[in-house]
Amino acid sequence: MNFLEERIVKDGVVKEGNVLKVDSFLNHQMDIKLLDQMGAEFKRRFADKPINKILTIEASGIGIACIAAQHFDVPVVFAKKSQSINLDGEMYVAEVESFTHKCINHVIVAQKFLGPEDHVLIIDDFLANGCALQGLIQIVQSAGATVEGIGIAIEKGFQSGGRIIRNLGYQLESLAIVDGMDAETGRIDFRPQGEDVGGSEAENSGEKNECK
Amino acid sequence: MNFLEERIVKDGVVKEGNVLKVDSFLNHQMDIKLLDQMGAEFKRRFADKPINKILTIEASGIGIACIAAQHFDVPVVFAKKSQSINLDGEMYVAEVESFTHKCINHVIVAQKFLGPEDHVLIIDDFLANGCALQGLIQIVQSAGATVEGIGIAIEKGFQSGGRIIRNLGYQLESLAIVDGMDAETGRIDFRPQGEDVGGSEAENSGEKNECK
Numbered sequence: 001m002n003f004l005e006e007r008i009v010k011d012g013v014v015k016e017g018n019v020l021k022v023d024s025f026l027n028h029q030m031d032i033k034l035l036d037q038m039g040a041e042f043k044r045r046f047a048d049k050p051i052n053k054i055l056t057i058e059a060s061g062i063g064i065a066c067i068a069a070q071h072f073d074v075p076v077v078f079a080k081k082s083q084s085i086n087l088d089g090e091m092y093v094a095e096v097e098s099f100t101h102k103c104i105n106h107v108i109v110a111q112k113f114l115g116p117e118d119h120v121l122i123i124d125d126f127l128a129n130g131c132a133l134q135g136l137i138q139i140v141q142s143a144g145a146t147v148e149g150i151g152i153a154i155e156k157g158f159q160s161g162g163r164i165i166r167n168l169g170y171q172l173e174s175l176a177i178v179d180g181m182d183a184e185t186g187r188i189d190f191r192p193q194g195e196d197v198g199g200s201e202a203e204n205s206g207e208k209n210e211c212k
Numbered sequence: 213m214n215f216l217e218e219r220i221v222k223d224g225v226v227k228e229g230n231v232l233k234v235d236s237f238l239n240h241q242m243d244i245k246l247l248d249q250m251g252a253e254f255k256r257r258f259a260d261k262p263i264n265k266i267l268t269i270e271a272s273g274i275g276i277a278c279i280a281a282q283h284f285d286v287p288v289v290f291a292k293k294s295q296s297i298n299l300d301g302e303m304y305v306a307e308v309e310s311f312t313h314k315c316i317n318h319v320i321v322a323q324k325f326l327g328p329e330d331h332v333l334i335i336d337d338f339l340a341n342g343c344a345l346q347g348l349i350q351i352v353q354s355a356g357a358t359v360e361g362i363g364i365a366i367e368k369g370f371q372s373g374g375r376i377i378r379n380l381g382y383q384l385e386s387l388a389i390v391d392g393m394d395a396e397t398g399r400i401d402f403r404p405q406g407e408d409v410g411g412s413e414a415e416n417s418g419e420k421n422e423c424k
Contacts, residue, residue, distance in 0.1 A: 032281045058271035066275040069244045
């Protein structure tokens with residue numbers, strides 16, 4: 001297990017309904033030293049990419065992105081989430097239909113902060129069905145910028161988001177991929193890192209994009 | 213002028229209605245090196261306080277708080293904002309009536325992340341009427357924890373929040389205090405730092421708490 005997987009086993013809590021609570025160190029209370037280790041690991045995994053900007057989404061991606069940005073020496077832009085749009089200036093807006101919440105959200109970035117010259121690393125805390133992430137990718141593309149990679153803290157490997165994003169050809173690096181959880185025993189199964197992430201039985205399960 | 217005031221003059225934009233846009237470096241795109249300078253300055257101003265936790269509020273306080281936390285070597289907790297409450301576990305909830313938006317917001321922190329043993333530095337990007345800040349103070353008090361200080365990037369000195377908080381006896385340190393702005397000329401008047409912040413004419417203007 002790597003440092004993040006170890007921390008998830010130590011302090012994460014598995015709840016009914018495939019919910020993994022990591023609010024004691026990642027997305028309510030934040031262990032800044034852990035975030036710094038994560039930033040160093042993202043830098044190692046994207047060392048060869050000409051990244052000049054990190055893009056994340058409010059709220060829980062912001063801390064991870066800001067600490068990681070110190071390892072890349074680049075600014076951070078965070079996208080805003082809104083159910084209504086109240087535009088001030090020119091904005092990129094991606095409409096994201098949430099399968100889980102049965103509603104439409106807007107992911108918004110001011111146009112002046114993303115352009116064709118930008119080589120973007122997208123960072124977020126969780127990846128499940130990938131709806132918000134697909135909105136961020138759409139925004140980078142609208143700006144004519146380049147997605148150099150995607151760094152995620154925890155991927156729920158049993159949901160379809162990761163596979164869809166990898167199938168689109170993006171370098172997606174999740175520091176921990178949870179393939180299964182058991183709320184009764186608290187067991188968490190991690191996908192071995194460094195192995196081929198495709199070819200699992202899930203790939204043939206007929207899962208489709210859960211965002212639309 | 214200090215480093216933040218200089219940056220505000222260089223890249224801030226004054227809009228009609230006393231709006232100061234700093235979204236190119238502080239609360240949409242974030243200059244991480246600037247945030248690091250701010251963190252060092254907060255550490256200098258609160259050097260004698262036994263701070264063991266930083267509390268902020270989503271979303272734009274999070275980046276500033278996380279980078280500052282490296283200077284204090286403490287974890288960050290960010291409060292969640294919600295118009296509805298959907299409690300999972302035991303939460304501290306402060307009800308904040310927004311004078312500006314004519315609505316009630318809830319500021320929420322899980323009880324397990326704040327307790328009587330905590331000595332808290334509250335950090336946020338803006339202070340105007342201080343409603344959200346008063347909610348955070350209320351939550352720290354509910355937890356039996358101690359507010360050791362409050363660090364703000366930009367205070368609108370012509371609104372009442374700063375004076376109310378200082379009158380309550382808290383050590384409030386705002387890195388830049390804007391006493392006036394002119395959208396037509398772009399002029400920004402900063403309150404001189406290090407001078408007595410009380411005793412201004414505003415104190416006698418009969419302004420009251422705009423939150424309730």
